[in-house]
Amino acid sequence: MTGNAITWLNGDLIPAADARIDPADRGLLLADGLFETLLARHGMIINLDRHITRLTEGAAILGIPLPLSATGLRAAASETLAANGLHDADRASLRITLTRGPAGRGLALPATPQPTLIITATQAPPAPQGLSVMTSSVRKVRTSPASALKTLNYTDHVIARREADTAGADEALMLTEQGGIACATIGNVFVMSGKRLLTPPDDGAIRAGITRADVLTLAPDHGLTVDEAPLSIEALRSADDIFLTNSLWGICPVTELDGTRRQTTDATKKLAQALDDAWASLIC
Template sequence: MIVWLNGELMDERAARIDPRDRGFLLGDALFETLLARNGNIAFLEEHLVRLWAGANILGIPLPVSTGHLAVACEMVLEANGLIDAPRVALRVTLTRGPGPRGLVPPENPAPTLLISAAESASPPASQSAIIATPRRNALSPTSRLKAAPYLDNLLAREEARARGADEALMLDTSGYVACASVANVFLWEGERLVTPAEECGILPGITRAAVLELAGRLGIDAAEEMIMPQRLPRADGVFLTNSLIGIVPLSRIETHEFEPHRMTARLKAAYELLLEADEDEEGRS
């Protein structure tokens, strides 16, 4: 694989990260995962703006412009022969770079910026989920950032795997539904769409925002609320969203099974049209 590291394309076997890098030692880092289809990177601007905003919050200087990053992403696709691939996962990782021992950041950070790419499988038709033991800390400012420390999410996903499920739904420390290990959560209550509020310590996902916007266009009543887990089995349908899977319904949470909700299919179709329209626009530019 060819990666882009600090401004240079190179074979991944030749890539070297400083052993003092705080991303490696402390998880002092941000990342973005993007979907590319046939060379078009979905919601590229939104992802890079979120990376830039998170870097500002953490005080990590972005060493290149977002425009330069966009070009670098395309360079990685081309260098790996993935321009025509139907589905590619791009990952942009930004760390604070090397620093002295301890927690105090260096006064003049030299950030590490890495872009990699790999072909991505088609999303599943549906998934099953459990309610996981690890909780989201809604009081932590990093809960709303695409930040590198992902151990709680990793433990939640491992718990799901051990219990024979695909995904893990995570509650916040107050007991409200927050998110899945790598996705946002939506519930159908009748034909009303509900998703956990940002106050529950969720990452405000790019696809989540697109779904809420699409719901408004389609005349669907949508709301962000504090959702207790007792509402989950009473829901008429549940689905997950993230940049790679798009919209995927849950067929089961714990032992409760869900029938497909007709409005999920309608939203999925609208989301697909949104991606195709973006691809057509890119093709004409």
Template sequence: MSVVWLNGRLLPAAEARIDPADRGFTLGDGLFETLRVAGGAARHLDRHLARLADGAALLGLPFPHGAAALAAAAEALIAAQGQGDGFADGVLRITLTRGTGARGVLPPPDAVPTLLMALAPAPPPAGPVEAVIARTTRRNEHSPLSRVKSLNYLDSILARQEAATRGAGEALLLNSAGRLAESSVANLFIVRDGRLLTPPVAEGALPGIRRALILERGDAGEAPLSVADLLGAEEAFLTNSLGLRPLLRVDGRAIGAGTVGAVTAALLTDIEAE
């Protein structure tokens, strides 16, 4: 039986109810985090909760329960689900909305947030990917929303739909200046002249958790990247909290030798060993 944690308690997923007037549903007024669960534990949960709290502060959205209580709730949910479907390895999603409100854009002054945690089975391993540069939409690096995981994911949906119609598995988003920001669901890294680089947050890149972990290793840096930089790179890959995918071709052109490079392979090994 599938179990969720909703507003302070565990209950069967079939019994969980979100109010139809919830602003997360009507306006996309909220945030989410997606975490890898491995060996029965949510990986980097503290970092995800910190990013969620930062995003809530940016939106002026109440952040209920506190990080320690939410960590305990995640642990309880994983343990409860393990007694049923057994998601020792899977995906944990945390969704935070502003809660219910009357019609209109302005949030209510006394908002009572909705917080939902749900588990899903681990997806199959994601292998190398080919991408296209999205033409239908761009990443707005000037918007504060480029720095949070908002419930409004329509730009990413449009970009991924475009990729599918063009025969690719992923889309790369340019910012308003025509430089690379990220993919529809992941951060972008390239290896150029032996150096590992990723677009800065100021260029529209989401401050990803795995992105931060790679930067903290000290062997990667941030730099504005053009499409020419990517096409001239020796290697490229995409990262998010669920893993790393080698990026082999973009718009039909091979990146480097068109195979998984040494830097990418080493990082894949490190992630698998987490």
């Protein structure tokens, strides 16, 4: 974010440099909160209602009251885009962050939570044309109740990304407890084998992304058989193609895995174009 950035904080649009949260905020101290990252194109926030639904459902599970209705969240997100001069931008990134707010020391929940809600917006760079990816040693714990939620606790992901940085890779793939592939640090994983599209199941070890769901919906229309099943490292390496998905990139091909160069198939290119077209249709 630039020095001129404007942040939406608890109902007010203020310069980001002046934004302050309480030092006792549980989001800061305990990662007690949730977030959503969204793509906006020419003022249209892609899949906004689905992101709001996921945030609302996660907040209900954690028992964090949302200070705005869905209508209020939609309006606040658009106001933040406009305040940052991004309402007509080709690509802008928004982040909605919700915490339980300030509380006393320790883990005891506040009797009357005063949640903190923050919305930021910035110019989004073009999606990468390809990514070098390494297999991380980090394992996702399927039985953790937080695994499937988009919480502020990204420690596992940060450690995996640090491993990628050390290895000179763009991204890292995290493993399941059984040693299979779970997800990337900021996206879901797909492999293409012939006309079969395989992705790890939504069994608690992954955060099943909104873009992942879009791809699963589009794939059958392009002659692909979808299979949500455990993905071994061997299956990953022998696949025709690998790609990652998230809400900012859409579909991004993996062009290098653990130091081995890989090609991108026509099937993946066509699916990526179909997803881009589907998102573009929302702008009209």
